[in-house]
Structures are given as structure tokens and as C-alpha cells.
Amino acid sequence: xxxxxxxxxxxxxxxxxxxxxxxxxxxxxxxxxxxxKSVFYGFQEIDEGDVPNEMKYLREVFGxxxxxxxxxxxxxxxxxxxxxxxxxxxEQGSDGVKKLQPDRYVVxxxxxxxxxxxxxxxxxxxxxxxxxxxxxxxxxxxxxxxRQELNKPMAAWLTGDxxxxxxxxxxxxxxxxxxxxxxxxxxYPSDDVRFRVINKGTVxxxxxxxxxxxxxxxxxxx
Numbered sequence: 265x266x267x268x269x270x271x272x273x274x275x276x277x278x279x280x281x282x283x284x285x286x287x288x289x290x291x292x293x294x295x296x297x298x299x300x301k302s303v304f305y306g307f308q309e310i311d312e313g314d315v316p317n318e319m320k321y322l323r324e325v326f327g328x329x330x331x332x333x334x335x336x337x338x339x340x341x342x343x344x345x346x347x348x349x350x351x352x353x354x355e356q357g358s359d360g361v362k363k364l365q366p367d368r369y370v371v372x373x374x375x376x377x378x379x380x381x382x383x384x385x386x387x388x389x390x391x392x393x394x395x396x397x398x399x400x401x402x403x404x405x406x407x408x409x410x411r412q413e414l415n416k417p418m419a420a421w422l423t424g425d426x427x428x429x430x431x432x433x434x435x436x437x438x439x440x441x442x443x444x445x446x447x448x449x450x451x452y453p454s455d456d457v458r459f460r461v462i463n464k465g466t467v468x469x470x471x472x473x474x475x476x477x478x479x480x481x482x483x484x485x486x
Contacts, residue, residue: 267485269377270462271344272300272478273387275423275447277308278318279472286471287316291325297467298478305330305342306389306423309472312338312366334371334389339424341389347375350384357409358393358402365393368406370413372420383485385457386420388413395428403427411435419457421481422450425474442477449479458484 278290294305305326310318319335322342326332330342333352343349353372360366370390376383392406393399414420414435422434425446435452441461442449451459460482467476 267377267380267383269483270300270302270480271483272298272303272480273421273423273441273449274298274303274305274476274478275308275389275425275442275449276305276467276469276476277391277425277447277472277474278469279309279474280313282314282316282471284316287314287318288321290469290471290476291321293469294467294476295325298476299463299465300480302344302346303342303478304344304387306339306387307342308339308389308391308425310338310340333373334369337369337371338366339369339371339389339391341371341373341387341423343373343375343387347377348381350374350376350381353413355409355413357390357406361393361399361402364398365402368393368402368409370406370410372413374418380485384418385483386416386418388420388422388424390422390424390426392424392426392428407434414452417454419454419459420452421459422448422452424448441479441481444475444477447474447477449477451481456486458486460484
């Protein structure tokens, strides 16, 4: 029997350089302005060389409504409590490079709607390092790691800062849902699961040049 759920998927690089007040205003704005009851957040640059205690504040704002996956990375996923978590995967890609980047990870949350443990889908979140000559080997390693996670036999969506304009196809089948500078949302359907995009939007952030981007989607299990 077909099952359908409406979700909102958000990608948000909360950046470096924001003051404590600016960061908290950014998070509060996301909480207010992103539509939908089942909102999945893919954050990047959490507690990455910042003054604000970012993870602590995310827990204050979203702790009652969400579960957290990948909290020891800079790229956590927040899963709404309307969904259950079947598996949490944190895969390290490239090692950190002094003065250039921290360790890089791909975080994957396999989830299902409450009461439907046989209807799974995966949310994947990552942040690939800057597209500069000194980090090309690391970027290649991170892309291999990301592709490996997306090639697992399960429908998925991707949120991420890929640090490249017009990023190439990662794996097929792929649908480009949001392309906004360096920030992306993409979906990867399967024979049993497809995604239907309903609406898209942006939430203005201050402090680092990134905005947050969201897509409301229907997930349809056949």
C-alpha cells in the first residue's frame, strides 16, 4: 500500500564569524520561518572555529522537537520526532589540514515515519572543503566517501555545502532540487521511493555570506 509523508528538508551553513547574538538570531529565524511540521535540518560548520557555543544553542532551540545525529562532527542532521531513527552512520572522509580545514565527515540518518518501520529513507549531510589547489586530494577523497554513502541501496536526499558552483552529478538517479551558490539539496529516488517537490524557499542568514535553503517535499513509498 502506498504511503505518503510531507517533509521539509533544510540545508544551512551557519558559518564562521557571526557573533553570539547573530548566530542565535539566525537559528531563531530558521525556527520561525521554515514551514512544515516534519523539518529535517542539515547543518554545516557547527562549532567550527566559532565564538558561539553552537551545538548547545541548537539543542536549546530544537531539543524538544528533534533528535540529533552526528553531534561530534561539524555537519549534524536534526531529525523531527515525527520520524524514528533506524540507523546513524558517521563516516570520516579526509583528515583535517592545519590552518585550512577540520576533519571532514558524511553523516547519514536512516529514518522512517512513526509506525512504519518498513518504509525507510536516508538523509545525508556533508561539507566538502574549499576548492583550492592545496585541498584537491582531500576534496577527491570526500567526494568518493559521499558517493559511497549515496550509492547504498536506499532512497536518500542530500544536504550540503559542496564548495563549488555547479557541482557535478554525484551519482544516478539524481535530481537537483536546490542549487544556491555552494549550497545544495538533491534527491536520489529508488524503485520503491520517490520524491515530489512542492515548494522551495530561502531564509536569510547573517555573518558568513550563506543563506539557508529549504524544500518542501512529499516522500512516496510504493
